[in-house]
Amino acid sequence: MHEVSIAEGILSAVKSTLVNEPQAKVTSVTVSIGELAGIEIQALLFAWDSVTRGTLADESKLVINRVAGEAWCMKCAKNVALHRHGDPCPSCGGYQLMPVKGHELKVDSLELSFDET
Numbered sequence: 817m818h819e820v821s822i823a824e825g826i827l828s829a830v831k832s833t834l835v836n837e838p839q840a841k842v843t844s845v846t847v848s849i850g851e852l853a854g855i856e857i858q859a860l861l862f863a864w865d866s867v868t869r870g871t872l873a874d875e876s877k878l879v880i881n882r883v884a885g886e887a888w889c890m891k892c893a894k895n896v897a898l899h900r901h902g903d904p905c906p907s908c909g910g911y912q913l914m915p916v917k918g919h920e921l922k923v924d925s926l927e928l929s930f931d932e933t
């Protein structure tokens with residue numbers, strides 16, 4: 817499953833950020849995911865729970881920030897909303913679209929707690 821490797825990628829980014837913080841426990845991770853990134857959110861949330869089990873991010877929450885997709889329409893000569901690859905331009909109905917935004921996948925922020933023990 818595609819989303820499992822994405823969840824593993826997020827987790828390894830989190831781990832490398834915290835490499836000098838051995839006491840840190842992750843309570844939540846916020847990521848930005850574009851509409852056009854082709855990621856199934858429900859599947860990703862599910863994958864997150866399973867890949868983080870037993871790690872520093874065990875029981876952490878994955879918070880997802882959806883970034884709207886956008887494409888350049890050659891006919892309209894402007895940027896238009898694009899929610900899915902293969903959709904037509906919402907203003908002219910054409911298909912001469914070049915996606916410009918919505919493919920991102922990045923870790924925005926982490927929330928941590930520090931164990932006293």
Ligand SMILES: [Zn+2]
Pocket residue numbers: 889890891892893896905906907908909910
């Ligand atoms: Zn158009």
